[in-house]
Amino acid sequence: MRKVLMLMILGLCACKKEDASTPHRSFYGKWVYTAAINKQYTVSQGDTAxxxxxxxxxxxxxxxxxxxxRLALRFNGTTHRTDSLLFEEVTPVFFHLDSLLCQATYISDSTLQYNSLDFRYDQSPLVKISQTFYWLKK
Incomplete structure (x- = not known):
């Protein structure tokens, strides 16, 4: 019983130590888009096309x-139009832009990489997915 209790205490200490050393970076601020890759695909019974x-x-x-x-202002340089999107930070890596779920895959003081997922269902048994990977800089 003592061994189990000791292992639990050591496990808790290890978890706390790891959480304290994880740096938290913020999305807030102005980020300039540099590149994006948009992938559209379907998934059916585990197969991706x-x-x-x-x-x-x-x-x-x-x-x-x-x-x-709770707003994200997105400026399009071609149309000179600014759109307001509802922005909600869910966790330090996941956030919502309107109805899109986004995941920050890399963030530093000068670089942000994130991707967005959009699932669409219709009458077919296929799930249609649009995923965009973005690269931004400050």
């Missing part, structure tokens, strides 16, 4: 600004 893969390189005018008041 890609319909389309597009790569986009931005000219440095497109950006997104994550604000503290």
């Amino acid at each position: 890609y319909d389309r893969i597009d790569t986009l390189h931005y000219n440095g005018a497109d950006y997104i600004e994550f604000t503290q008041n």
Whole structure:
């Protein structure tokens, strides 16, 4: 019994130590888009079939600004239009942009990489997925 109790205490200490050393980076601020890869595919019974893969390189005018008041302002340099998106930070890595679930795969003081997932269902047994991987810089 003592051995089990000792292992539990050591396990708790190890978890606390790991959590304290994990740095938390913030999404907040203005990020300029540099590139994106959009993948559209279907999944049926575990098989994935890609319909389309597009790569986009931005000219440095497109950006997104994550604000503290639950909004993300996305500026399109081609149309000179700013869209307001509802922004909700769910965890230090997952966030919502309107109805899209996004995951930050890498974040530093000057670089943000995230991807978004959009699932669409229709009358067919296929799940249609659109996933975009974004690269941004400050």
